[in-house]
Amino acid sequence: MRQNVYLDGDPGGPWLGHMPTEVGCIWRGPTQGEVITRGPGEIARFLGWLREHGEPGVTPVDAAAVKAHVVEVRQVPGLGRPGGPVGLFGPDRQPATDKDIETAVRRFGYARRDLLEVVAGLEPEVLDWPPPSRLSVEQAGQAVPRPTAPSRTVRRHLEHLAESQARYLSRLLEPDAVRAALPEPWPKDTFSRLEWVADRAVGLVLELPRRLRSGVFRAPDSGEEWTARKLLRRLVEHEREHVEAVARIAELRRRT
Numbered sequence: 001m002r003q004n005v006y007l008d009g010d011p012g013g014p015w016l017g018h019m020p021t022e023v024g025c026i027w028r029g030p031t032q033g034e035v036i037t038r039g040p041g042e043i044a045r046f047l048g049w050l051r052e053h054g055e056p057g058v059t060p061v062d063a064a065a066v067k068a069h070v071v072e073v074r075q076v077p078g079l080g081r082p083g084g085p086v087g088l089f090g091p092d093r094q095p096a097t098d099k100d101i102e103t104a105v106r107r108f109g110y111a112r113r114d115l116l117e118v119v120a121g122l123e124p125e126v127l128d129w130p131p132p133s134r135l136s137v138e139q140a141g142q143a144v145p146r147p148t149a150p151s152r153t154v155r156r157h158l159e160h161l162a163e164s165q166a167r168y169l170s171r172l173l174e175p176d177a178v179r180a181a182l183p184e185p186w187p188k189d190t191f192s193r194l195e196w197v198a199d200r201a202v203g204l205v206l207e208l209p210r211r212l213r214s215g216v217f218r219a220p221d222s223g224e225e226w227t228a229r230k231l232l233r234r235l236v237e238h239e240r241e242h243v244e245a246v247a248r249i250a251e252l253r254r255r256t
Helices: 033-050 098-119 132-141 154-170 175-181 188-204 228-255
Strands: 001-007 015-018 026-031 069-074
Touching: 001 033, 015 033, 026 033, 026 069, 026 228, 033 069, 033 098, 098 188, 154 175, 154 188, 154 228, 175 188, 175 228, 188 228
Parallel strands: 001 069
Antiparallel strands: 001 015, 015 026
16 A cells, blocks of 8 residues: 655754655654654554544555555755644645545544543643653653754643644734634633634634635745645644643653
């Protein structure tokens, strides 16, 4: 089973693997080679994740049956920094269809449910617990790669997710449209803010104007290239990245 994969990364690492035809499929490694090696297992794991959430038309596969074929590699200096740039791939340049939007919103919902299950019932001392250094976490057998670095508390991960969703929208939509959908002040409570931003972001995505569903847009602050399909992809990928990071931190706290 051959699967086309796409890589982006900082020349010095980290690197990310993606399967844009399956929005939300993402994995990480310190080098290109490591990402390629992990590809079959990560693709199989993602398809299993979709099946667990009831995604229609998904057949689980064994990692041994998957061959990751690298189609495109993008060097992105600064990838891995919070709020840093990410690659734009060939499939991202295709116009976003209604089906693309529906699929991305559905899979974002899967990831958001996973996140809420992880954080349900966490006490404030866990939410605000500063994890140890990266080295300490790796020594504990729970490596936490960039950009979801262990210096970030669980609460800060949740706040970052809300901020990032607003930033993604601003890559395509006019500032006035984003401000109208997400007027200040935002809810102060972390969980209220998380829900408030997500509900409004999903609403904007579902109503994305036809004129914004095709073409390449340059972010006004950085010049980074964005498209509607890249926005959809990152909406799901980013949520899944932080679900795993939050789960690792919460588990590490329980073990200390």
